[in-house]
Amino acid sequence: MTDYPERAEDGPDRIQVAWRRELPGVPVGSIGVITRIWRLGQLLADDRRRTLERLGIDNPTLDLLSTLRRSGPPYRLTPGQIAARSFVTAGAISQRIARAEAAGLVRRERSAADGRSAVVALTDEGRALNERVVADLLRHEETLLDGLDDAQRAALAELLKTLLGDLTRRFGAEDRPPARDGDQLP
Structure with a gap:
């Protein structure tokens, strides 16, 4: 399993590529999981707030x-x-x-x-x-x-x-x- 994507496909991929370039040797694989979970959390919390407001x-x-x-x-x-x-x-x-x-x-x-x-x-x-x-x-x-x-x-x-x-x-x-x-x- 690679620590970073070869090609940037979304925001977290681009962040991984940039940090690998800027800080070679520092593990960046967690970005692919943690950053996506964090962003999903934001999106879902905003959607939940709007939905409950509507309800x-x-x-x-x-x-x-x-x-x-x-x-x-x-x-x-x-x-x-x-x-x-x-x-x-x-x-x-x-x-x-x-x-x-x-x-x-x-x-x-x-x-x-x-x-x-x-x-x-x-x-x-x-x-x-x-x-x-x-x-x-x-x-x-x-x-x-x-x-x-x-x-x-x-x-x-x-x-x-x-x-x-x-x-x-x-x-x-x-x-x-x-x-x-x-x-x-x-």
């Missing part, structure tokens, strides 16, 4: 509602459980809950288990909004992969899973939130 919801609210909906009936979790499942800080969860509660999408209830702690419950309105948005979002995002056949999608998913797992272990990131709150999938 009438922001990403943090969608993440909260989706976390509750994926938990299964009765769609209730403690704030701590939501934070752990969303990979965001407790402070961010409190803000999300307050905004969603004000919009009538969730409600706080006393825990049936001990009557002292609080749980957050998805309202019927929140569930309906979440199901509509997730269905529309996933249909849209499916079209973003039209350039790949089923085998390519499966291979890419496995490769990304391997890379993500390795980097998560190496960075010790299994049990801590990402650097930025949000940016979660539905």
